[in-house]
Amino acid sequence: MCNIKAKIAVAVVSSMIGLSFSQPARAEFCYGEKVGKVIVSGEYIYFTTNKTCTAWCQIPASWSSEAKNRAYSMLLTARSTNTLVNFSWPAASSACTALPAFALFDQIELAADF
Helix, strand or coil, X not given: CHHHHHHHHHHHHHHHHHHHHCCCCCCEEEEEECEEEEEEECCEEEEXXXXXXXXXXXXXXXXXXXXXXXXXXXXXXXXXXXXXXXXXXXXXXXXXXXXXXXXXXXXXXXXXXX
């Protein structure tokens, strides 16, 4: 019985170690973007910014409803308060370059006001 538990523990730890060393694909960050238009069309949320999303970008449809609502709230807050946002763009080749229409981000945050 103890031998089985030890083997399971070793397998779990080995699995965790393997996961901890795997690196995600590189993403480019763009800091201090100004949100332009925000549009909801069915389940999809599209928006523009002054740097990366001069064409329309969108909140990833694969996100949970709760995550989409939080991102939508952040976009509306940024738009209505004129607060800048920071994005992480997994498909961008360099920071803050204009992206193709309907590009997807993987992280959004309100920019710190220092």
